[in-house]
Amino acid sequence: METKYETVKKGIKADIIAGTYQTGDKLPTESDFMKQFGVSRYTVRRAVGELQNERFIYRIQGGGMFVDDWQSERVTQVNNKMVGVITTHIADYIFPNIISGIDRIVSNSGYSILLSNTHNNHQKERQSLIRMLDSNVEALIVEPTQSALPNPNLDIYKKIRDAGIPVLFINSHYDELDFPYIHTNDLEAEQRLTEYLFTQEHEKILGVFQVDDSQGVHRMNGFVQSYLKHPKISYLSEIVMYQSSDEMAKIFERVTKIMSSENHPTAIACYNDKLAIQIIDVIRSLDLRVPEDVSVVGFDDYQLSKYIEPSLTTLVHPKEKMGIDAGKSIIKMINKEPVESITYDPEMIIRNSTARK
Amino acid sequence: METKYETVKKGIKADIIAGTYQTGDKLPTESDFMKQFGVSRYTVRRAVGELQNERFIYRIQGGGMFVDDWQSERVTQVNNKMVGVITTHIADYIFPNIISGIDRIVSNSGYSILLSNTHNNHQKERQSLIRMLDSNVEALIVEPTQSALPNPNLDIYKKIRDAGIPVLFINSHYDELDFPYIHTNDLEAEQRLTEYLFTQEHEKILGVFQVDDSQGVHRMNGFVQSYLKHPKISYLSEIVMYQSSDEMAKIFERVTKIMSSENHPTAIACYNDKLAIQIIDVIRSLDLRVPEDVSVVGFDDYQLSKYIEPSLTTLVHPKEKMGIDAGKSIIKMINKEPVESITYDPEMIIRNSTARK
DNA sequence: ATGGTTGATTTATACGGACAAATATTTTAC
DNA sequence: GTAAAATATTTGTCCGTATAAATCAACCAT
8 A cells, every 4th residue: 555645746746747737836735735635734745845855846935835847857866666677588479478467567566667688698688687787677587598508697696686686587597596486397397298299109209499598408308308218219209409599490401301201200399389380381391291290299388379270289387477476576575575486387288289190 | 043853963974974873783763862862753753864865874664773885886877778668568469579679779779678558548658658757768669558539648748748858659649749650551551451352252341440549440441441432332341349448258249240140241351360360260150161151351460370270361561670660760869860750551461361252 | 492472662654733934915104 | 106014824843642564572382
């Protein structure tokens, strides 16, 4: 709940910004505001006192209160409550849902989102972190960049920690830093999915994974560990690893080569749905049918994965909810309340891109 | 003569500077100071309140008052080069692409994006605008909220203009404000698309349009004007109008009713691809085939529109490019260079959701 | 020892009242 | 009409009181 003086302050401030009271105008008297807001003189005076500190008004004893020239250069103090959000990509894929979830929560607490993306590049991550610090964000939500590789920006993260700025990681995290994080259990989920393909009698499965973020590595490990539980067929597994900086065309070439061979895999486990959708296109160009000839599975349950033909078998995990949880956690952290890390267990959704061998 | 609270303030401040109270030390309680200076609690609180504003002390409710690190860097100059971006939705649809395009450009010029969304609600737009001003953004990129309706926030926009803050509108704009804008030529494009349906011998076409944003209104007008050019059949057109606040289920109900009738329309023109995809689902639930029984067209060329079954006939317009152009324009505007409004002419893409009647 | 509960302490918010000081307005005196 | 004086208005300072919220310290049960 908001305090009364904050309500009064906001009310008057809004009228000033809206222009109801113009620069230089005489404001209503304290008694007027007392009646208008139904509060005591103390409360009004506290509100206008802060507005005076923020240079929105000035007061003349005996004369009245007046709107200050608040529009001119007030570089000095900015009362901006901001939460910094750093992700690898803004537009791609599931991030909009996450960002939207964050926004829904933090905007209700009066915070804005200062957004930055790293294009999965450590140098850009560094720039983003520095800019966030310069902008005096009160807290940070970060999706680590190339989380599977050593991070050269740990020095800045440590500075941020020492400055007492709360940091929350999403999707992955760094073991060296003990910030809380919210992520999905990629390894176990991919394991279950691969296991499902085995029950469909697939033995030779191609895994295609992006390995410069830790989610991709976990998914790949899930794939591999599934095979290790079936030592008789584990030699049949094939894996294509790629980095986010690689050209997609090159990756598809490698997949094409593998799928063109005599004894090609009968199923493909993809890093995510986006890749799966593209791989299905590649497969069809080889005159193979999905799922009759090749089963394809993805990850994430991208919102349109059920509408494409064939609809995708995949793993669903919360997206907007992750954002909402992240927003709630970061607000708690700002208020110095304790916060627990959260792990989501993705659920398998069987659709039409998979079939018995 | 000095006021009492000034005396108290000076007294405490002197002890801090002299080192009687060291940085981090707990100060005496308010009651202590009341006795020490022989004043009321109000006076003590007023004194320590100002000391807190001057960063000499900090207070913890229930905990006590402590000497702040007043000797360190007093002025933490905030280097916040920020561009505010206000859209109706963050996650939905094509906005991520636009935001990503903006980010690509402005981040290269050292700017961060302060993001806010309005959920297509005027009240929230107002809050967003005020927050942006409070945060000292150097420029604003705004997608108008409910742009087809009168905007109650024009007063703030005018205030922003008077303050010399550059504003750029995307997707739509307000005629009352002469800010530059970047938008697509929705009317003509929808006209061409409807015309195409006529060439496919469709005569009875249902239009489903969202009418609280001006894009939707323009699209609907394109649809209508197309019919007006064919007066012989214009009585055959049907239109379902809805607002963003309406429940989708209700809209689908109305569509269902129309499509269940004896002589139902043979084609449906949808506000956008997202709606088209859902409408195809509705149509199929009525045991009608797309495109054999009913042709469906969308708008926007949503990225997965070519992957769904059937792939969508639609109008493509730049999305990320719109963001890039917006970014470039806003940087120019910050540099006080002249900027022209930009109009994109969407291109028609014929896919498999349409067929000859 | 430890973990939870209770009560005391301390700051935060809020009300009402009183008088002082500066300014604004009206009245009075010329 | 003008200037001075009286009055009213408005902000500034200050007090006492009350309740809420957060923290701290002591206690008790396990």
